[in-house]
Amino acid sequence: MGQKSRNKTKQSATSSYDFQHEVIIVGAGLAGLFTALKLSPLPTTIIAAKSLGSGTSSHWAQGGIAAAIGEGDKPETHATDTINVGAGLVDENIAHLVTKEANDRIEDLLKYGVPFDKDLEGKLQLSKEAAHSTRRIVRVEGDRAGAAIMAALIETVKNTPSIRIIEQVEVHKLAKKDRSIEGVYIWPSAAKGTGEGTILKGKKVILATGGCGYLFSKTTNPNMARGEGIAMAAQIGAVISDPEFIQFHPTAIDAELDPAPLATEALRGEGAHLVNKKGERFMVDIHESAELAPRDIVARAVDRELKSGRGAYLDCVNTIGRAMKDHFPTVVKKCKEAGIDPLKEPIPIAPAAHFQMGGIVTDANGRSTIDGLWACGEVASTGLHGGNRLASNSLLEAVVFANRIAADIHNQASRRPQEATSINIDNEQTISPKLDEKLNKSIKAIREMMFQNVGVERDKKGLEEAKKFLKDLEPEILESEKAKNMCLTAKFILTGAINRLESRGSHYRTDKTEKIKTAKRTYLKLDDIENEFNKS
Ligand code: SIN
Numbered sequence: 001m002g003q004k005s006r007n008k009t010k011q012s013a014t015s016s017y018d019f020q021h022e023v024i025i026v027g028a029g030l031a032g033l034f035t036a037l038k039l040s041p042l043p044t045t046i047i048a049a050k051s052l053g054s055g056t057s058s059h060w061a062q063g064g065i066a067a068a069i070g071e072g073d074k075p076e077t078h079a080t081d082t083i084n085v086g087a088g089l090v091d092e093n094i095a096h097l098v099t100k101e102a103n104d105r106i107e108d109l110l111k112y113g114v115p116f117d118k119d120l121e122g123k124l125q126l127s128k129e130a131a132h133s134t135r136r137i138v139r140v141e142g143d144r145a146g147a148a149i150m151a152a153l154i155e156t157v158k159n160t161p162s163i164r165i166i167e168q169v170e171v172h173k174l175a176k177k178d179r180s181i182e183g184v185y186i187w188p189s190a191a192k193g194t195g196e197g198t199i200l201k202g203k204k205v206i207l208a209t210g211g212c213g214y215l216f217s218k219t220t221n222p223n224m225a226r227g228e229g230i231a232m233a234a235q236i237g238a239v240i241s242d243p244e245f246i247q248f249h250p251t252a253i254d255a256e257l258d259p260a261p262l263a264t265e266a267l268r269g270e271g272a273h274l275v276n277k278k279g280e281r282f283m284v285d286i287h288e289s290a291e292l293a294p295r296d297i298v299a300r301a302v303d304r305e306l307k308s309g310r311g312a313y314l315d316c317v318n319t320i321g322r323a324m325k326d327h328f329p330t331v332v333k334k335c336k337e338a339g340i341d342p343l344k345e346p347i348p349i350a351p352a353a354h355f356q357m358g359g360i361v362t363d364a365n366g367r368s369t370i371d372g373l374w375a376c377g378e379v380a381s382t383g384l385h386g387g388n389r390l391a392s393n394s395l396l397e398a399v400v401f402a403n404r405i406a407a408d409i410h411n412q413a414s415r416r417p418q419e420a421t422s423i424n425i426d427n428e429q430t431i432s433p434k435l436d437e438k439l440n441k442s443i444k445a446i447r448e449m450m451f452q453n454v455g456v457e458r459d460k461k462g463l464e465e466a467k468k469f470l471k472d473l474e475p476e477i478l479e480s481e482k483a484k485n486m487c488l489t490a491k492f493i494l495t496g497a498i499n500r501l502e503s504r505g506s507h508y509r510t511d512k513t514e515k516i517k518t519a520k521r522t523y524l525k526l527d528d529i530e531n532e533f534n535k536s
Contacts, residue, residue, distance in 0.1 A: 084131070085388050184205060366404055
């Protein structure tokens with residue numbers, strides 16, 4: 001299908017969908033776009049909530065992609081680092097598979113036009129991030145990896161005739177018939193899932209909807225990272241795993257901005273120090289790797305400095321200095337926008353929800369437990385991250401599984417070419433202002449409650465309060481499928497946290513500080529959530 005038909009898709013104004021799509025991809029971050037490119041020439045429709053690629057976490061990524069391509073580095077070492085940091089819950093086969101395929105996927109990205117930083121000999125330059133045993137992160141202009149990767153892929157997708165793009169449209173519900181997926185229900189983004197959705201039929205659906213950081217009031221994620229993918233999949237019976245493992249990034253810039261801009265971990269890789277108000281490096285006494293300790297440990301240390309009133313800052317002045325401008329232009333820009341000059345003063349920081357380790361359970365081909373439904377990227381739980389993700393493994397996971405999912409679908413797809421019909425949507429449909437106001441207020445309250453009670457540190461009392469809060473929500477807000485999904489995913493996170501009676505990785509309970517030796521991954525279905533919330 002050519003550009004002409006895609007434009008028509010964006011502009012049409014009535015409601016009729018009759019095209020049996022070969023493949024539907026929900027979400028237009030790195031996972032969605034890379035899968036679509038790998039599926040080509042199979043007819044594929046990408047559904048994007050905004051304009052293609054904008055507002056996605058991938059676009060905001062600063063660090064880069066981890067890949068064992070440096071001299072002396074090996075995929076096995078990368079896998080070992082991934083397993084060591086994952087708090088005993090990493091699926092080791094998956095860690096080996098992902099790290100082994102990293103090099104080929106970086107080659108793909110180079111072919112798609114991603115301008116990774118190279119040295120004078122033309123070799124890829126590599127950054128260092130926490131808990132990696134060596135320099136291993138491919139990057140673009142220091143801290144512009146996400147934006148640059150997305151720009152290259154968007155351009156390539158737009159020039160790929162087999163890919164149809166539907167923009168400003170959201171999916172809030174999946175359709176299932178018997179045991180298999182039947183399609184997705186779509187709404188114009190402005191409707192926020194109120195009123196009638198329209199079914200878009202498709203026998204193969206890939207959820208690439210990203211994470212759930214926006215369920216927390218302090219987050220580095222865009223407001224589209226609402227965790228809806230988990231709720232949608234669970235409602236048609238999919239198994240969800242490890243939802244309680246939410247990674248808090250230790251160095252979000254603390255400037256009362258929502259979402260909070262990130263100060264990339266690569267700054268610490270280049271020597272930046274974490275200090276308190278007195279200028280003391282508080283990580284030195286906590287972990288032998290100091291600032292480069294695993295992310296959960298650093299996040300808790302920053303949280304405690306803040307709660308104790310000692311303050312927490314990232315000092316780049318006396319470490320990276322003027323090189324900040326050339327090597328970390330995004331961080332410098334974000335600081336300046338927040339009224340901070342990182343060349344002259346330490347950056348105030350706080351932990352913020354950044355990544356969800358769990359999600360929709362998938363196998364090595366990205367298949368969920370529902371026939372015809374795949375999940376890719378942050379929404380999926382492949383087993384790679386365990387209880388604590390290794391920095392810059394997320395973009396890698398997205399491209400490795402995008403490639404595997406596409407290969408799986410190519411193996412199954414009918415060879416019969418399909419005619420593309422025009423797609424029309426009722427762009428006029430919007431939420432009523434009264435319900436919108438109520439919804440915004442409730443979502444704000446949910447996000448604050450989640451950060452306070454299900455945040456960096458948790459305990460039974462706080463988790464029970466959160467449960468009561470979610471139980472008592474005004475039923476009216478559930479008129480919006482979007483809000484309903486957000487609440488359901490929050491309930492999954494909470495149920496996982498209530499039932500994990502230990503501290504492990506990013507799940508830290510002040511009332512259960514030890515690890516249980518026999519602890520395993522969490523697996524939950526919709527019934528388990530209903531049972532937990534029906535208990536008195
Ligand atoms: C960062 O740049 O610090 C984030 C990298 C990541 O979350 O993997």
